[in-house]
Amino acid sequence: MERLKKILQGFETEYIEEYKSQWLKVKLKKSTDLIPVIEKLIEEGVKTCSTISPTDFIEENRIEVNYFLEDLTNKRNVWLKVDLPRELEECKIDSITSIMPSADWHELEAYSTFGVKFEGHPNLRYFLISADYYGKFPFRKDFDWETHEKNLIKNVNAISQEFFDEYRENETQIGHKESKTVLHWGPTHPASGPIRLKVYTNGEVIEKVEPDIGYVWRALEKLAEFKDFIGTIVAVERVCFMDNTNPMICYAQAVEEIAGKEITPFAKYMRVILGELGRSASHLVSLGGFFGTMGLHTLMMWCLDVREYYLDALEDYSGARIATASIEPGGVRYPMPDNWFKSLRKAIQKFETTREEIEEIFIKNPLMESRAKGNGVFTLNDVEKYYLAGPIARASGAKIDIRLDEPYAAYGDMDMDYVTCSNGDVRDRLLIIFKELEQSADLIKQAMAKIEEGIEKGEMNPKKDHLIRMPRRMPAGEAISRVEWARGEMLIHLVTMPKSTQPYRLKIKAPSFNHTMVLNKLLSQKTLSDIPLLYGSMHICQGDLDR
């Protein structure tokens, strides 16, 4: 940390602050300093860019670009800020993609939504947003939504026109020389979900893959600016319904930090239980979906059966199966129901009784192993280079887990360790999911024991301790919050204005974005039949890919 500070002091900065235990918050005076600073940081080991988040301060006529840079091995991170003028012609900065490949798509996103031009980016183009927003930079504060919305048919026709142009280009540009062609995998493929992979093939061999995303782009980050702090939960939990509790924890933590409130120990343990329930429900779909993409639907059915019991537990608590809205700033939304632990124990018991069968029949399945072993390997170096997060990184042996690196909720008191595999191939990415399911069940048990102990000692009151009072109006502030989501690190960057009832800017960084970014590297020189297998092994959810 001290060494990082020393390096940054060599440049002209407005301030260098320590933020939380692992972050250095730095504001650079000159945007031209960016590349030298980052080159120095890479030498020091800060090799990964988590995300890039511009904030539009329209009254001060500036756009502030936030870079979140992480050192994955030594767990020290840098939050870099640079001011840019708001005018479109001058709003530009040097691209860091060539020295930090993990920033690639994040720069494209910032360009498409805010119009920050990244000079020197290898392929700067509009991305994520649909064709009717090209050149309009919809996340800027002065963009007029209502006028834009008026002509729906024209907008949809503009989007269709883009597809037609693309088809025509494919016909004329590529022709039918050799056996080269472009195939579209998705958005109606049963295994793909709403994403389209443009697969350039030569015969059966894939030459390159260009993912086309934005099919479920709901502009959640902008939507949050229209809602109040409680209403934003609705937007945040809909990042992805597979695991919907952890995003709410992440958002709630950011609001609590700005308000300067600390939640009760009971609520912290409840967050652990709810978070692990969400993670288990998501992992069960991933596990079944993986075999589903290989053409074997039995495990899918088994996993869905177990998942129903986890959803029952969520329903007993919140009344909803997957859209629970169960966590809000200040704690958890509802007091604990009387017999809730009974349904939790039932879910865990159901998992434990099917666990052995799943392991014997599917996880050790020789047919699966012959297809998956040694296929699609990611090394530790790739993890740092492209910032693969969560289970994908841990399958390669990287010790990354926000629950341990930067403990939140009650994870600091839990007895847990990094779950890792060593090979980083498709099989390990499946195995790690299975191992984490066991870990989650264990964590739920531990948290239940702690709550029971607390109630017995009279330290916790399950009917009153669940929520503390939060102020209706927030002070001005800025916070980031990270949680370990089912698919990796989730980072929320929240900015508020003085006495505000609404978020001023909310940026959600979700792991599937990076995992889709590496598909080209993963699939090149593989055959067409590998696409569903390798794609399924990345556990991508389009909800958090597009937001």
Add this chain to the structure above:
Amino acid sequence: MLKVLDFFNYARSKSPWIVHFCSGCCSLEMLAAMGPRYDWERYGYVMTPTPRQADIIFITGLVSKKILPALLRTYAQMPEPRYVVAIGACAYDGGPYNESPSVIKNMTEILPADIFVAGCPPRPEAIIAGLEELKEKIRRGEPSASSQGGLWKQMKF
């Protein structure tokens, strides 16, 4: 002749095939309806990957602007008679994304639905109940709502 057509409708209503197309989060509850606890195959519903064999298309919750052409294209490829089931609040008026700029808010005006299942997301039981009602409509041989009108006819896709 009338009797023969009636028999076709009767047969069609017994096992409607549904095209595998998901555009939003409600598809997770469709997945649950497929799963062992709710198991909609008991009622004869089968998912098919190609629209050319399908009778029903689902509007699974939200439809963003970018996926709308793909949805309409899939719909246009289905053989007649074809029915539309809209599930989730988003398919009606945008639901929780009502203020969002990139989501279609009047989906049922564009592609009129025969059955609308409310909820965010609707429970699997509700989805199956909605489909059962659609079966009645198919059996009676009523023309589908989308074949009679809708903004989709003015759009390019």
